[in-house]
Amino acid sequence: MEKTMVKTIIPKKKRRLGAAQYVLIAVMLIFVLICTLPFINVIAVSLSSKSAILRGEVSFWPVEFNTKAYEVIFRDASMFRSLFFTIEITVIYTVLAMALTILMAYPLTVKRLKGRKFFMFFAVFTMYFSGGTIPIYLNIKDLGLLNNMWALILPGLVSTFNVIILKNFFSSLPYELNEAAYIDGANDFQVLLMIYLPLSFSSMATLSLFYAVGKWNSFSDALYYITSRDLQPLQLKLYNLIKGNQAVEVAVQEGSSNDLSASVSESIESACIIFATLPILVVYPFVQRYFVQGVTMGAVKG
Numbered sequence: 001m002e003k004t005m006v007k008t009i010i011p012k013k014k015r016r017l018g019a020a021q022y023v024l025i026a027v028m029l030i031f032v033l034i035c036t037l038p039f040i041n042v043i044a045v046s047l048s049s050k051s052a053i054l055r056g057e058v059s060f061w062p063v064e065f066n067t068k069a070y071e072v073i074f075r076d077a078s079m080f081r082s083l084f085f086t087i088e089i090t091v092i093y094t095v096l097a098m099a100l101t102i103l104m105a106y107p108l109t110v111k112r113l114k115g116r117k118f119f120m121f122f123a124v125f126t127m128y129f130s131g132g133t134i135p136i137y138l139n140i141k142d143l144g145l146l147n148n149m150w151a152l153i154l155p156g157l158v159s160t161f162n163v164i165i166l167k168n169f170f171s172s173l174p175y176e177l178n179e180a181a182y183i184d185g186a187n188d189f190q191v192l193l194m195i196y197l198p199l200s201f202s203s204m205a206t207l208s209l210f211y212a213v214g215k216w217n218s219f220s221d222a223l224y225y226i227t228s229r230d231l232q233p234l235q236l237k238l239y240n241l242i243k244g245n246q247a248v249e250v251a252v253q254e255g256s257s258n259d260l261s262a263s264v265s266e267s268i269e270s271a272c273i274i275f276a277t278l279p280i281l282v283v284y285p286f287v288q289r290y291f292v293q294g295v296t297m298g299a300v301k302g
Helices: 019-046 050-054 068-075 077-105 116-128 133-142 160-172 176-183 188-199 201-217 220-225 234-243 245-253 266-297
Strands: none
Touching: 019 266, 050 266, 068 266, 077 160, 077 201, 077 234, 077 266, 116 160, 133 220, 160 201, 176 188, 188 201, 201 266, 220 234, 234 266
């Protein structure tokens, strides 16, 4: 006679949050608001009228809603020229920087490489000491890279911080994989391409994001090395736009032309900030899921 087993399902009690959890949530919400409210204010200003901005009525919601600032931007061909140029140098810089970072980090994990500690010390040394801005500028000038796209790419192509992260990630992988591959007849490049890189996708995605965001947001190198308007990246154009705001306002009052360079207002400045920030925000969600995993796994070993 078959016995029917009856399982008694006991409902799970909902876990109640303690006072510490509520405090932590409140602190996190405060940090989220600190990070997001300025950006929301910029969006509101970009969609508000100039008179409402001058009256100080705009906070986190557009007042006298209009899109004139964005219309001015989209009518200005130089903005799109700077946008596409920035995308170009960001992609080239990120690809080259990741290639050099990988080629520097991997040998430092090979145990049979003599002088590994010396090379690592030499790399870390550059994090604390450098020649300074003037020697770097003179070096770029002597190489004939002023007003050249490569002046925005070659300097600072490798980040020691990113090399350390990737080296530590490579070191966290089982070294037995190396030994097994060597026994099967693989050389160092085959081990790197077929074993290390496929297992390091999250870390490489994270470092690629670091390089891309850093290059996208940089303008100081272009400020030093670029004087041609055709080679101005987007951030430098935005910097010049904001810096010359007072002079432009005077020119507008005196009846100058109505193009972007002569009709700058706070709403247009805010619209330019959104225009320059939006492309990198679109890319970020695609690599965000690899971000935490890549950073934490790269910090396992020292």
